[in-house]
Amino acid sequence: xxxxxxxxxxxxxxxxxxxxxxxxxxxxxxxxxxxxxxxxxxxxxxxxxxxxxxxxxxxxxxxxxxxxxxxxxxxxxxxxxxxxxxxxxxxxxxxxxxxxxxxxxxxxxxxxxxxxxxxxxxxxxxxxxxxxxxxxxxxxxxxxxxxxxxxxxxxxxxxxxxxxxxxxxxxxxxxxxxxxxxxxxxxxxxxxxxxxxxxxxxxxxxxxxxxxxxxxxxxxxxxxxxxxxxxxxxxxxxxxxxxxxxxxxxxxxxxxxxxxxxxxxxxxxxxxxxxxxxxxxxxxxxxxxxxxxxxxxx
Ligand SMILES: [Zn+2]
Numbered sequence: 001x002x003x004x005x006x007x008x009x010x011x012x013x014x015x016x017x018x019x020x021x022x023x024x025x026x027x028x029x030x031x032x033x034x035x036x037x038x039x040x041x042x043x044x045x046x047x048x049x050x051x052x053x054x055x056x057x058x059x060x061x062x063x064x065x066x067x068x069x070x071x072x073x074x075x076x077x078x079x080x081x082x083x084x085x086x087x088x089x090x091x092x093x094x095x096x097x098x099x100x101x102x103x104x105x106x107x108x109x110x111x112x113x114x115x116x117x118x119x120x121x122x123x124x125x126x127x128x129x130x131x132x133x134x135x136x137x138x139x140x141x142x143x144x145x146x147x148x149x150x151x152x153x154x155x156x157x158x159x160x161x162x163x164x165x166x167x168x169x170x171x172x173x174x175x176x177x178x179x180x181x182x183x184x185x186x187x188x189x190x191x192x193x194x195x196x197x198x199x200x201x202x203x204x205x206x207x208x209x210x211x212x213x214x215x216x217x218x219x220x221x222x223x224x225x226x227x228x229x230x231x232x233x234x235x236x237x238x239x240x241x242x243x244x245x246x247x248x249x250x251x252x253x254x255x256x257x258x259x260x261x262x263x264x265x266x267x268x269x270x271x272x273x274x275x276x277x278x279x280x281x282x283x284x285x286x287x288x289x290x291x292x293x294x295x296x297x298x
Contacts, residue, residue: 001267001293003237003286004188005100005195006224007069007133009062010202012245012258013049019251021204021213030228030240031221033261041263043228046273049259052244054278058082059255062202065243065279066132067091071098072283086129095132100283101140104193109290112193115184117155118144119170133197147172156184159200160223177219181226188231192290205246206253213247233266237289240264241282268293 015035016023022032030041039047052060054068056076061084068075073094076082087095104112114137130138137144145155147170150162157165160180162172175183188194198220204213224240231238240263245256262282264273268289275285 001235001237001290002188002192003194003239003290004184004227004231005193005282005286006227006238006240007066007195007197008201008220008240008242009066009197009199010205010244010246010255011242012052012248012256012260014245014248014256014258020248021210021217021250022248025214025217027218028221030224030263031217031261033263035258042225043233043265044269045263045265046269048262048264048273048276050241050262050276050281051278052242052260053257054280056080056082059257060244061085061255062243063087063091063132067095068279069241069243069282070100070132070136071095072100072103072280072287073098074278074280087132087135091132092135095135096139098283099136099139100193100195100286101136101142103283103287104290105140107287107291109192109287111191112140112142113187113191113195114142114145115156115187115194115196116145117150117157117165118146119165119168120146121168131197133195153183154187156180156187156196158198160184160198161219177222178226181223181230184223185227185230188227188236193286201242201247205248205250205255208250208253210250213250217247228265231266235267237267237269237272237286238265239272239282239286241279243279 014020054076061082063083064075149155242260245258249256272285
């Protein structure tokens with residue numbers, strides 16, 4: 001069997017009300033999940049409200065949350081703080097030792113991949129600090145997918161429509177949510193483990209921009225619906241999760257203390273969902289499941 005981990009930055013389980021862009025939004029399935037309501041979602045996905053605070057006071061943040069998701073190490077507990085932005089040295093050390101890519105490679109679970117598109121400019125003008133995902137891919141020696149891969153239908157930009165790539169002058173075609181889903185589904189079909197990362201949600205949350213948030217969430221929900229239609233759920237688990245809440249409450253520009261929705265669809269969904277309580281359980285659940293289920297399905 002195989003797994004797609006679809007990571008969404010800054011999506012928590014909020015209440016209904018005027019500050020939640022998901023409340024009353026058309027075509028918001030499967031993301032329209034509200035606190036104090038039944039946690040049903042399409043395609044019989046199992047919704048696990050997941051603790052992002054990890055036992056440490058303060059608002060959960062991206063660097064510590066993402067490092068936790070990608071390693072299974074409870075980083076806020078180990079280091080004593082939540083950290084925003086990009087991983088610091090201590091977090092990079094944890095990523096370089098424990099990332100999900102390394103754990104799967106050591107266990108012989110291959111091929112594995114990161115589906116996101118990188119530009120040449122990223123490598124030429126390399127930023128001083130990089131995301132947890134970038135660090136994890138590098139530490140595992142995995143190749144990055146580039147604009148040429150995107151053009152050939154073999155990579156998905158973090159803004160899956162390609163709009164932001166086109167604005168940067170790259171020659172790629174605009175994609176509908178369904179077209180982006182088809183590309184990602186094809187990458188998933190060639191790998192035992194695929195990671196995809198989306199972070200426009202967190203940006204819209206910080207901007208407190210209701211119209212942008214609604215547009216982003218409707219398109220994002222469309223990509224996920226397209227994936228669930230195009231991926232063979234008998235052979236593949238699709239796992240959606242987030243590092244902390246944000247976009248579900250636009251009354252504040254900060255992250256929230258809400259639990260985040262981990263949603264599991266497809267193969268082995270019960271056993272994966274049963275293993276997950278906090279963000280630190282995501283990587284162990286995936287690694288254990290892929291080792292136990294084995295299989296030459298790819
Ligand atoms: Zn943020």
